[in-house]
Amino acid sequence: MGKTITEKIFSEKLKRDVRAGEIVVSPIDLAFVQDGTGPLSIEELEKLNMVRVFDSGKVILFIDHASPSPRRELSNMHIKLREFSKKTGCILSDVGYGVCHEVVVEEYASPGDVIIGADSHTCTAGALGAFATGMGSTDVALGMALGKQWFRVPETLRFVVQGTLPPGVYSKDLILHIIGMIGADGATYKAMEFEGEAIEKLSMEARFTLTNMAVEAGAKTGLIATDEKTREYLKSMGREEKYREIKPDADAEYEKTYTIDASSLEPVVAFPHTVDNVKSIKEAEGIEIDQVYIGTCTNGRLEDLRIAAQILRGREVRTRLIVVPASRKVYLDALKEGLIEIFVRAGGAVISPGCGPCVGIHQGVLGDKERVLSTQNRNFKGRMGNPEGEIFLASPATAAATALEGKITDPRRYL
Amino acid sequence: MRIKGRVWKFGDNISTDHITPGRYFHLRSNIQELARHVMEDADPEFPRKVKPGDIIAAGKNFGLGSSREYAPRVIKISGVSCILAKSFARIFYRNAINIGLPVITCDTDRIDEGDEVEIDVEKGIVKNLTKGEEIPASPIPPFMLRILEDGGIEEHIKKYGDFRLEE
Numbered sequence: 001m002g003k004t005i006t007e008k009i010f011s012e013k014l015k016r017d018v019r020a021g022e023i024v025v026s027p028i029d030l031a032f033v034q035d036g037t038g039p040l041s042i043e044e045l046e047k048l049n050m051v052r053v054f055d056s057g058k059v060i061l062f063i064d065h066a067s068p069s070p071r072r073e074l075s076n077m078h079i080k081l082r083e084f085s086k087k088t089g090c091i092l093s094d095v096g097y098g099v100c101h102e103v104v105v106e107e108y109a110s111p112g113d114v115i116i117g118a119d120s121h122t123c124t125a126g127a128l129g130a131f132a133t134g135m136g137s138t139d140v141a142l143g144m145a146l147g148k149q150w151f152r153v154p155e156t157l158r159f160v161v162q163g164t165l166p167p168g169v170y171s172k173d174l175i176l177h178i179i180g181m182i183g184a185d186g187a188t189y190k191a192m193e194f195e196g197e198a199i200e201k202l203s204m205e206a207r208f209t210l211t212n213m214a215v216e217a218g219a220k221t222g223l224i225a226t227d228e229k230t231r232e233y234l235k236s237m238g239r240e241e242k243y244r245e246i247k248p249d250a251d252a253e254y255e256k257t258y259t260i261d262a263s264s265l266e267p268v269v270a271f272p273h274t275v276d277n278v279k280s281i282k283e284a285e286g287i288e289i290d291q292v293y294i295g296t297c298t299n300g301r302l303e304d305l306r307i308a309a310q311i312l313r314g315r316e317v318r319t320r321l322i323v324v325p326a327s328r329k330v331y332l333d334a335l336k337e338g339l340i341e342i343f344v345r346a347g348g349a350v351i352s353p354g355c356g357p358c359v360g361i362h363q364g365v366l367g368d369k370e371r372v373l374s375t376q377n378r379n380f381k382g383r384m385g386n387p388e389g390e391i392f393l394a395s396p397a398t399a400a401a402t403a404l405e406g407k408i409t410d411p412r413r414y415l
Numbered sequence: 416m417r418i419k420g421r422v423w424k425f426g427d428n429i430s431t432d433h434i435t436p437g438r439y440f441h442l443r444s445n446i447q448e449l450a451r452h453v454m455e456d457a458d459p460e461f462p463r464k465v466k467p468g469d470i471i472a473a474g475k476n477f478g479l480g481s482s483r484e485y486a487p488r489v490i491k492i493s494g495v496s497c498i499l500a501k502s503f504a505r506i507f508y509r510n511a512i513n514i515g516l517p518v519i520t521c522d523t524d525r526i527d528e529g530d531e532v533e534i535d536v537e538k539g540i541v542k543n544l545t546k547g548e549e550i551p552a553s554p555i556p557p558f559m560l561r562i563l564e565d566g567g568i569e570e571h572i573k574k575y576g577d578f579r580l581e582e
Contacts, residue, residue, distance in 0.1 A: 023556070023558055023580060025578050025580060036440060036443065036483065037482060037483065037484070039443065039444070040443070040484060040485070044569060047569060048569060048572060048573065065440070066440060066441075071441045073441040073442070073444045073445070074440070074441050074444075076444060077443065077444055117482075118482055118484075119481075119482055120480065120481050120482040120506055122482075134482040134506055135482060135506060135509065135510075136482055136483075136484035136506060136509065136510035136513060137482075137484040138484060138510075138513050138514070138568055138569065139509065139510075139513060139568070142568065142572065146577070148578075149578075150558070150578045150580065152556070184428060184476055184479060185428075185475055185476040185479070185502055185504070188476070188502060188504065188505060189505050215506075218476065218479065218504055218505065220505055274428055359437045359440065360432075360436065360437030360438050360440070361437055361438070361440045361441075365438070378432075378480060380430040380432040380433070380480055381430075381432065381433065381456055382432045382433065382436045382437065382438070382456040383432050383437060384437075385436075385437060385438045386438070387436070387456045
């Protein structure tokens, strides 16, 4: 009997046959925390007298959530991270460098890796054929010090996506469609593997959007087999030597297989207050919107900014528009291509790389009864800093079209 | 481990943003203060109503969302002795066990607010004392039960110096 990608990665790490359902202690290739979770990790290591890291090149502290800091308490939490980095020599990714998940895929995650991060969207790196999963502060702290963690090897749900996404329909629409179909707990404790013609055609950037949101279906991670696109991506990041083939066996055992015809999909919108509350663009069109946010670890990459800029070019927005490139690299590339100028001329506010207003800390907190349409991954009540606000989720194209009209708009009208 | 207490009832999909909202992000530097807002976006009165030893009973997918370990921590600090739910989001479940907060998966439909329940954590049995009913619960995996009995992962590591999968 063959193995899933997850079983293959853990079998390789443990140098024996590992199957779904087993609890294993595995070495890890990368452990990271962010400014919302890292200070607690450090406190735990202090309590355990384990202020050390297993490999200073494989432990990263990111300052991305409240970045630059809007408050004294948060600035002091940042100091704690900087001091820990000085003490242990581990990597610090400071203000303006980018969202942890984007920096991790650009510079650190490689096929076959086991990665833990104290942030639920750590699963993003799964599109590179890595097993990457989010854990709490204490779990990641132990990983940072010991270089290993325990895992229950998850069963896998397979999503075979055939055909081609039609114009105006993106990987964000696909993953929202899947979450709407299986529910916000439809993949709890499981791994999700994405494959098929439509997935092969997606760029790496679009694939990261899929795996980023696996956790929104409750999954432990989302994974995609490596291919030439993976190689090209790693090459473009100066890491081609990290490429290797990671794919499931043809006779791998899946808990369930879902087949989706990409060509039948339309743009969709997740309505408040759960990610699985997904409706077609037709049902959403016309809903008035106060603020549009384009960015985050879900949709803040260069391709996303290009899609949005193409729609916004030479036009003016009717909502507030906030644009946050996911990383410094994305920011620089967007500057070079003239995308940032398009956003600014359209009336947008471009903010330095980081999580932006997604987490409700700063940079675009909603007012009472206000509605935002965002390219982020979550729309829980209170998520963007105000339980009286409403969050709608959609693709960068839908976001750009909505910003122009002041109400939720089908992006296909602007293609 | 036996736990007895009075129930506060919640619905499905209680997210970590309901439990510890992002607008209090800065209070993570002062967890006692953060805990004064526990479950505020699910029930604004909850922080004032909850008493030590109380139990939360919820619907499906409790604790979905962020990896923030503060979520189970503030619930524990508020005095809640155990959470019952039809299902838990995985990071929350693992975090709760890691900090020594019992989380029990069982059908909560017949448990109402104010009911008194008794839980046998090892055996996986929930008794609704108010209604005189016994509800079967899914057992906590043996390794996680050991972490819980050790008082959390920190105590587990102090005790063994490592992850101790086997007895």
